[in-house]
Structures are given as structure tokens and as C-alpha cells.
Amino acid sequence: MPHNSLQALRSRLNTTILGAKASADLLLTALLARGHALLTGPPGIGKTTLAHTLADSVGGTFKRLQFTPDLLPSDILGYNLYHQQNGAFDFVAGPVFSNLLLADEINRASPRTQSALLEAMNEHQVSIDGETKALPNPFLVVATQNDTSATGTFPLPEPQLDRFLLSIPMTLPSEETQLEVLRLHAGRDPNSDLSSADSAVLSLEDLTTLQAEAAALPLSDHLQRYLLALCQSTRSLVGHDHAVSVRASLALQAAAQAYALLDGEVAVHPDHLQAVFPHVLRHRLLSADSPDPAELLQDALDQTPVP
Numbered sequence: 507m508p509h510n511s512l513q514a515l516r517s518r519l520n521t522t523i524l525g526a527k528a529s530a531d532l533l534l535t536a537l538l539a540r541g542h543a544l545l546t547g548p549p550g551i552g553k554t555t556l557a558h559t560l561a562d563s564v565g566g567t568f569k570r571l572q573f574t575p576d577l578l579p580s581d582i583l584g585y586n587l588y589h590q591q592n593g594a595f596d597f598v599a600g601p602v603f604s605n606l607l608l609a610d611e612i613n614r615a616s617p618r619t620q621s622a623l624l625e626a627m628n629e630h631q632v633s634i635d636g637e638t639k640a641l642p643n644p645f646l647v648v649a650t651q652n653d654t655s656a657t658g659t660f661p662l663p664e665p666q667l668d669r670f671l672l673s674i675p676m677t678l679p680s681e682e683t684q685l686e687v688l689r690l691h692a693g694r695d696p697n698s699d700l701s702s703a704d705s706a707v708l709s710l711e712d713l714t715t716l717q718a719e720a721a722a723l724p725l726s727d728h729l730q731r732y733l734l735a736l737c738q739s740t741r742s743l744v745g746h747d748h749a750v751s752v753r754a755s756l757a758l759q760a761a762a763q764a765y766a767l768l769d770g771e772v773a774v775h776p777d778h779l780q781a782v783f784p785h786v787l788r789h790r791l792l793s794a795d796s797p798d799p800a801e802l803l804q805d806a807l808d809q810t811p812v813p
Contacts, residue, residue, distance in 0.1 A: 508712035508719075512538075512768070515563050515708045522559045523552045524686050525679030531768060532674045532785055533560060533648070537713070538720045538764035541671025541757065542627055542647040544612075544789060548654040551676050557608045557648040564713060565706040566605030567642065573615040575658065579622035583632045597634070602626050605642050605710065609649040613659040620666055623647065627669040644713060671757050672782070673789035716767065723763040725774045728813040732776060733758055736783060739806040740791070744799075749791060758786045776812050783807060 512534070519530035529545070533556060536543035545553040561568035571582065584600035601607055602623070612620065626632050630641045649670070652659070679687070725733075737750045737758070744750075761782040766774045784803045791799040 508708075508715045509770075511708045511712050512716055515560075516768070518563050518707060519556065519559055523556045524690070525683035526552055526556060526676060529674050529676050530556060531765075532672055532782070533557070534768055535761055535764045535782060536648075536672045536674075537564075537646060538716055538767055539671055539757075539760040540644060540646075540717055540721075541760065541764075542649070542669060544667075544670040544673045545648065545650045545676060546653045546673060547676035548678070549652050551678060553650040553676055554608070554610055556676075557606075557650065560648070561606045561608065563707050564606065565709040566644075567603075568606045568608070569601035569604040570608040570610060571601045572610045573612050573619070575614060575616060575660075577615045577619050579619055582619065582622050583626070583634055586635055597639075602632060603639075603641060605644055606646045606648065609647055611652060612649040613651050613662055615660065617660055617663055620660065620662060624666055624669060627666075644710070644717065667789045667792065668751065668753060670789060671761060672785045674785060675788075720764040720767040721760070723766055723772070723774055725759065725763070726813075729774060729776065729779065730759070732810070732813045733762070733779060735810050736779070736806055739810045740787060740803065743802050743806055744791065750787065751790075754787060754790050758783060761786050780807060 516530065516534060519534070520527050523530060533543055533545070537560070545557065547553055558570070571577075580600065582600050582602050584598050584603065586595040587598050588595050609623070626641060626645070627647055630643065630645050631638055632641065633639075647670075651662075678684075733755065737755050741747050741749045758779070762774050762779045765782050766778040769778065771778070783806075784800065787803055788799060791802070
């Protein structure tokens, strides 16, 4: 059953990355909503391991790409290779041709290289030398970003930030959880990998079934009006009407549907909307004037009447 496989995947993520239950649930929410996820936080807290465990646990192809300042768009998308012997071009596919692409430290690449992902993330296709090539289905980008140091990094452009469904912050776990991590690693073979999975627990067929179920989960008219009211409250607090786009409203609805499905519900409730609201809008409101809009988003939740 797809739902049993989903809960098995959820359990695997929670047992592999201790103290990251909320982050794991949000990553699964992005997966179910056919959206892309941006994992943020300081180095060494499990961002890459969480994404790698998800990839190992879902059927399909997985590619990891370390973003660096000298990375080129062709290193992501691929290129046409000319064979002088027969005068023909052969296409060499880049890492983007996978079901799950891990873009590690995405903000270390130049804006030109970052922008190479725009078409792929929005339209699930890429254009190379005037030819359009479709990407595998499903297609998910999980990007990690170190948000504690700006040295050697390039801020993600607003159009690309808007392509991410969710921004998922990861923080240092509690002292008790850190003690559990130490105990788990004590005496372990350093060459072994805790994130490796023996087999995929969720097939691509089950995943596409769950994604279709999430998209069909009903929202009442009152709840959709509540969603729009949250977006309008945010616009009012920011001070201009373009702070929250229509794409952001649609992302909020899709994320709430996926979160409700993960929660085992047959309809979306206000608490599902409230749970994903900060993570859908946080990265869309980042600016030099408001480096962390968490307080503003909490104010929007507090002042918007719940149906």
C-alpha cells in the first residue's frame, strides 16, 4: 500500500537524522506536492544526509552535484559532443536528468550557473542548443545552503527562490539528541554509512499515486479564503502588494494538501495550512531589509482570523 510505504519512509528519515522530525516531514511534503525544497542551516547538522537518505529510500535515479564558483551551466544540464569521425553530435546528459537532484551548497555557484536550473525547476524540461529535452517524472530538486557564512557565496536570485516550494531550516539539535548521536556513532565502523538504505521503501509508481492523491485532497471554500487572507495579511505587513505572488498562494495550497496527506487526513484543515505557511513564504520574503521574516510571518498568523 502506498500509504504504508510513505510512513515507512517517514520512519527511516526520522531514525537516520535524529532530532530532525519537523524538517523530514517538510521534505516529504515537498516530495508529495511535486515541489522543490531548500534546506538551510549551519554546516554539519545533517542537511546533506537527510536529502541523501530520501534519495536512497525512493525508487528512481539520484544525482548529487557539489556547487562551486567554477561550475558551469553545462555541468548541470549536459552538452552536445561532436564526433569528428562521423560528423555527428551526441548528447551527454547532465545530472539534472534524474528523479532527484541534490544541489549541495547551491549558493556557492555563480548567479549564471544558478539560473541554469530555472527552466528545469519550473517546467521540468531544459533547452540545449535550441532543442528542448524533457526531464524524468517525477523530478525534484533538493538544494542545501549554508546560511551562517556569506564568504564565497552568491545570493540566490529572487526568481530562483520563488521556484522552491519550501524553505526548510535545520538547527542544532538539543543536548539530549546530540548525546544520542554520539552513542549511535560510538564504536561504529567509520567507513560505514548510516544514511545508506538496503532498498527503496517507496517506488516511483507509489510516489506518483500519492502525489495525485495529495493534489486531489479537498479544501473548503472557507479554508481557501483563509489562505488568501493569510497572504493579504503578509502583503499588508510587508507594505506592498507584490510581496506574495499568485505562485506563492498556489504553493501554499499544494503544500497544505501534501502535509494533510502525510498526516493521514482526508481533507485539509487550518492547522495544516498554519504548519507550512512560514516555510512556503520565508524564502520569498528574504531581503537585505528583512534578513529573517519569521516574526512578520508569525504576526500574519496571529492577526488573521481562523475559520
